[in-house]
Amino acid sequence: MANIKPFCMPKWGIEMTEGTIAEWMVKEGEAFAKGQLLCLIETDKITNEVEAEYDAVLKRLLTPASEEAHPVGALLAVFADADTPDAEIDAFIAAFKPAETSVAAKGGGAAPAPAPASAPAAAPATPAREPKKIVTNRAISPEALKLAEAEGVDIEPITGSGRNGRITYQDVVQALRPERAASFKGTAQLVADTPEAFASPLARRIAAQHGIALSGITGTGPRGRISKADVLALVKPTTAAPAVAFGAPFELVANEPSVQPFDKVRKVVARRLTEAKQTIPHFYLRVSASVDALMDLRKTANLVLGTKASINDYIVKAVALALVRHPDVNVQVHGDAVHSFPHADVAIAVASPKGLVTPIVRQADRMHIAQIAATTRALIDKAQAGKLGFEDMDGGTFSVSNLGMFGIEQFDAIINPPQGAILAVGGANRVAVETASGDIAFETRIQLTMSVDHRAIDGAAGAQFLQTLKGLLEAPEGLFA
Amino acid sequence: MAKMMYRDAVVSTIAEEMARDENVVCLGEDIVGGMGTPGGPEAIGGIWSTSTGLFGKFGADRVIDTPISESAIMGAAAGLALSGKRPIAELMFADFIGVSLDQIWNQLAKFRYMFGGKTKCPAVIRMAYGAGYNAAAQHSQAVHQILTGMPGLKVVMPTTPDDVKGLLRTAIRDDDPVIFLEHKALYGVKGEVSDDPDYMIPFGHARLSRAGQDVTIVSTGLLLGFCEAVADKLAAEGIGCDVIDLRTTSPLDEETILDSVEVTGRLIVVDEAPPRCSLGADICALVAEKAFASLKAPPLSVNPPHTPVPFARELETAYLPSVDKIEAAVRKVLSYR
Numbered sequence: 001m002a003n004i005k006p007f008c009m010p011k012w013g014i015e016m017t018e019g020t021i022a023e024w025m026v027k028e029g030e031a032f033a034k035g036q037l038l039c040l041i042e043t044d045k046i047t048n049e050v051e052a053e054y055d056a057v058l059k060r061l062l063t064p065a066s067e068e069a070h071p072v073g074a075l076l077a078v079f080a081d082a083d084t085p086d087a088e089i090d091a092f093i094a095a096f097k098p099a100e101t102s103v104a105a106k107g108g109g110a111a112p113a114p115a116p117a118s119a120p121a122a123a124p125a126t127p128a129r130e131p132k133k134i135v136t137n138r139a140i141s142p143e144a145l146k147l148a149e150a151e152g153v154d155i156e157p158i159t160g161s162g163r164n165g166r167i168t169y170q171d172v173v174q175a176l177r178p179e180r181a182a183s184f185k186g187t188a189q190l191v192a193d194t195p196e197a198f199a200s201p202l203a204r205r206i207a208a209q210h211g212i213a214l215s216g217i218t219g220t221g222p223r224g225r226i227s228k229a230d231v232l233a234l235v236k237p238t239t240a241a242p243a244v245a246f247g248a249p250f251e252l253v254a255n256e257p258s259v260q261p262f263d264k265v266r267k268v269v270a271r272r273l274t275e276a277k278q279t280i281p282h283f284y285l286r287v288s289a290s291v292d293a294l295m296d297l298r299k300t301a302n303l304v305l306g307t308k309a310s311i312n313d314y315i316v317k318a319v320a321l322a323l324v325r326h327p328d329v330n331v332q333v334h335g336d337a338v339h340s341f342p343h344a345d346v347a348i349a350v351a352s353p354k355g356l357v358t359p360i361v362r363q364a365d366r367m368h369i370a371q372i373a374a375t376t377r378a379l380i381d382k383a384q385a386g387k388l389g390f391e392d393m394d395g396g397t398f399s400v401s402n403l404g405m406f407g408i409e410q411f412d413a414i415i416n417p418p419q420g421a422i423l424a425v426g427g428a429n430r431v432a433v434e435t436a437s438g439d440i441a442f443e444t445r446i447q448l449t450m451s452v453d454h455r456a457i458d459g460a461a462g463a464q465f466l467q468t469l470k471g472l473l474e475a476p477e478g479l480f481a
Numbered sequence: 482m483a484k485m486m487y488r489d490a491v492v493s494t495i496a497e498e499m500a501r502d503e504n505v506v507c508l509g510e511d512i513v514g515g516m517g518t519p520g521g522p523e524a525i526g527g528i529w530s531t532s533t534g535l536f537g538k539f540g541a542d543r544v545i546d547t548p549i550s551e552s553a554i555m556g557a558a559a560g561l562a563l564s565g566k567r568p569i570a571e572l573m574f575a576d577f578i579g580v581s582l583d584q585i586w587n588q589l590a591k592f593r594y595m596f597g598g599k600t601k602c603p604a605v606i607r608m609a610y611g612a613g614y615n616a617a618a619q620h621s622q623a624v625h626q627i628l629t630g631m632p633g634l635k636v637v638m639p640t641t642p643d644d645v646k647g648l649l650r651t652a653i654r655d656d657d658p659v660i661f662l663e664h665k666a667l668y669g670v671k672g673e674v675s676d677d678p679d680y681m682i683p684f685g686h687a688r689l690s691r692a693g694q695d696v697t698i699v700s701t702g703l704l705l706g707f708c709e710a711v712a713d714k715l716a717a718e719g720i721g722c723d724v725i726d727l728r729t730t731s732p733l734d735e736e737t738i739l740d741s742v743e744v745t746g747r748l749i750v751v752d753e754a755p756p757r758c759s760l761g762a763d764i765c766a767l768v769a770e771k772a773f774a775s776l777k778a779p780p781l782s783v784n785p786p787h788t789p790v791p792f793a794r795e796l797e798t799a800y801l802p803s804v805d806k807i808e809a810a811v812r813k814v815l816s817y818r
Contacts, residue, residue: 223732
C-alpha cells in the first residue's frame with residue numbers, strides 16, 4: 001500500500017476551514033505527471049490551481065466538482081500506481097481517518113498530508129515511491145540502479161535499451177514517467193522541387209506560403225542554395241499597413257475577431273467580480289490631495305533612509321495609518337457580520353501575466369516606509385514571475401489600486417470581497433488653485449476615489465477616513481510619527 | 482516528361498552525355514555485353530542492362546570492355562581523368578570496391594589536393610549496391626559509409642529515375658571524382674523523368690518526399706520507399722512525417738535535416754549499412770550536436786544488425802530494415818516521455 005496516497009482538501013492559511021472543488025482537470029482513471037494541473041479549488045477568499053507533486057494515477061475520485069464545500073482534510077481523491085487493485089483502494093478508503101490539520105503540518109504515512117502554507121500545491125508531500133533495495137541478475141548501469149532503488153522502481157518489466165538488454169539510466173527515467181497523451185501536429189504542405197530555383201525544402205515551403213517567387217533570389221546557403229533566411233528576408237512584416245493614402249477609397253476586408261476563451265482562473269475571477277459588483281452596494285467618495293509636500297519629503301526621506309520607496313508606497317503607508325485610526329473602515333464583511341481589525345493588511349493591485357492580482361502588505365501600519373517599499377517590491381516581483389502563493393493574497397482588510405502611472409486621472413474600482421473598501425488612486429496633475437492671498441498658484445494634486453461597501457461602512461465613516469488620509473498625504477511628516 | 486525505368490535513366494543519361502561531349506568514355510567488366518560470344522558484341526547485354534546500346538552508338542574507343550580487374554578499371558579511369566577525359570567506370574558489384582580501393586581512395590580522391598588544385602579528376606564510378614536479391618554476403622552490401630567518410634569523393638545515392646537523370650548528369654559534368662551508387666532493387670522501378678537535356682540536380686540538395694511536423698525520417702535508396710509507406714500510414718492517424726531523401730551523402734544536406742528537426746523535434750535515420758560508424762550514426766550525431774535544443778526524444782537510427790548480409794531469403798528479409806521496423810522505430814520515438 002506504499003504507493004496509495006490520499007488527496008485531501010488543503011489548508012491554505014489560518015482562516016481556511018473548507019473549500020469547494022470548482023473543476024477537476026484529471027478524470028478518474030487518468031494518469032497525471034508531476035506539475036500537471038489536478039483541480040481548481042475555491043475558498044471564500046481565493047481560487048487556485050492545484051498542481052500534482054508527483055506522477056500517479058487518479059484511481060478514485062470521491063468528490064466531483066460542485067458548489068458543495070468540503071472541510072479541510074476531507075478525502076477528495078485517492079492517487080496510486082496504475083496497477084493497484086481496486087480492492088486495495090477500497091480498503092484504504094475504509095481505513096482512512098482525516099488527521100488533525102494545521103497550516104504547517106506535513107503528512108506522514110497514510111495520513112492526509114495538507115501542503116505546508118508556503119507551498120501552493122496541495123497534493124501530499126510524500127515521495128512518489130518508497131526506496132527499496134534491488135537484488136537482480138539483470139545487467140543495469142550503476143546510476144540506473146541507484147535511481148531505481150531511490151525511486152522504488154520495479155526494473156523487471158523494463159526492456160533494457162543497452163547492449164544485450166542492459167538497463168540504462170534513460171530506461172529507468174522512462175519507466176518513472178507516465179505515458180503522455182499523444183498530440184501531433186500532422187502533415188505539412190509539400191512544395192515540389194523546381195530545377196530552376198535551388199532552394200531548401202523549408203525555404204520552398206515558406207516561399208509558397210507567402211507567395212514569393214524563388215527564381216530571382218540569390219541564395220546564401222551551401223553551394224549558393226536559397227535558405228530559409230533568404231526567403232524570410234523577403235517576407236513582408238504582416239503588421240505593416242498597406243501604403244494607402246489617407247482618405248483614399250479602400251475595400252472592406254474581413255474583420256474577424258480572434259477568440260480567446262477564458263482560462264480557468266480567469267473564469268473564476270470573472271464570476272467573482274460580477275458577483276462583487278452586483279451584490280455589494282457600492283458607493284463612491286472622491287477627494288483630491290495636494291502632494292507637493294509629499295514629493296519633496298519623499299526625495300529627502302528616500303535619501304536618508306537609503307530606500308527607493310515610490311509615491312504609492314507612501315500612499316500605502318498613509319492608508320494603513322488612516323485605517324488603524326478608523327477601524328470602522330478597516331473591515332471585512334462576512335455574511336451578516338462585520339469583522340474589524342486592529343491592524344491594516346493592505347492589498348495592492350498588481351498587473352501580472354496571469355491578470356490582475358492583489359498581494360497583501362501585512363500590518364502595513366506597523367511598517368517603516370523602507371519596509372513597505374521592500375515588501376511591495378518583493379510582492380510585485382513575485383507577481384510578475386507568476387509565483388504568488390495563497391499566503392501572499394489571502395485576506396486583506398483594504399485595497400489600493402493605482403493607475404496614475406498610465407496618466408489616469410481618476411477611476412472607480414470594484415471592491416475585493418470580503419474587504420469593505422478599495423481606494424483608486426489617479427495620477428498627479430498640476431492644477432491652478434487660489435492661494436490664501438487670492439492669487440493663483442500651481443500645485444500637484446492626485447485624485448482619490450474610494451469604493452465603499454455600504455452594508456458595513458456608512459458615508460460619514462468613509463468621509464472621515466478620507467479626511468485623515470488627505471491630512472496625512474498633505475502633511476507627510478505624520479507618516480513618520 | 483517521359484516515364485522510364487531507373488536503369489534506363491542511367492543508360493539514357495550516359496548516352497546523352499556521350500553524345501554531347503566526346504571526352505565522355507565508359508569502361509567496365511562486360512559493359513558491351515556479349516563481346517567474344519557467338520552472337521557478337523551486345524548479344525547478351527551487361528548484367529544490369531545499364532550500358533545497353535552504347536557500344537553500337539559510340540564504338541569500341543569509347544565503350545571499353547575491361548579485364549576482370551577492378552583495380553585496373555579504377556586505375557584506368559584515374560589516368561583517363563587526369564589526361565582530360567571524363568570516364569564513367571562501372572564496378573559491377575559495390576562489394577568489390579576493396580580490390581580497387583587504393584585507386585579510389587589514395588589516387589582519384591587525392592589528385593586535386595596533392596597537385597595543389599592544378600589538376601582536375603572528372604571521373605564517375607558507378608556501382609550497384611544493396612541487399613534483397615539473395616546474392617549473399619559478398620554481393621549484397623551497402624558500402625556508402627566507407628566512401629562517405631573519404632575526403633575528396635562525392636557520394637551520390639539516387640532513389641528515383643528522375644534523380645538518376647539529374648544526379649548522373651551532374652556527376653558526369655562535375656570536375657571531381659563522384660561515386661554513383663545504384664541500388665540493384667531499384668533498377669526496375671519506373672517513374673517520370675525530366676526531358677530537359679541539361680536537367681541537373683545539384684549535389685547536397687536533399688529532396689523532401691513527404692512533409693510533416695511530428696517526426697523527421699532521413700533515408701535514401703531502396704529504404705526511402707519503405708519510409709514513405711510508413712509516413713503515409715501515420716498520416717492517416719494525424720501524425721506528420723518529414724521524409725527526407727538525402728540524394729547525396731557527401732556533400733550532406735545538413736541544412737534540410739536541421740531545418741526539419743527544429744520543427745519536428747524527432748529524428749529517425751533509416752540506413753541500409755550496419756549500425757557502427759554508419760550514415761545513421763553520423764546524422765544522429767549531427768542532430769544531437771546541432772539541434773539538441775529542439776529534440777523531444779533521442780535520435781534513432783534504423784540499421785541492419787552488425788552482421789554480414791545473409792543469403793537465405795528469410796534471413797535476408799529479417800536483416801533489412803522493413804516497413805514494420807521503421808514504423809516501430811517512429812512509434813518508439815513518438816512515445817518517448
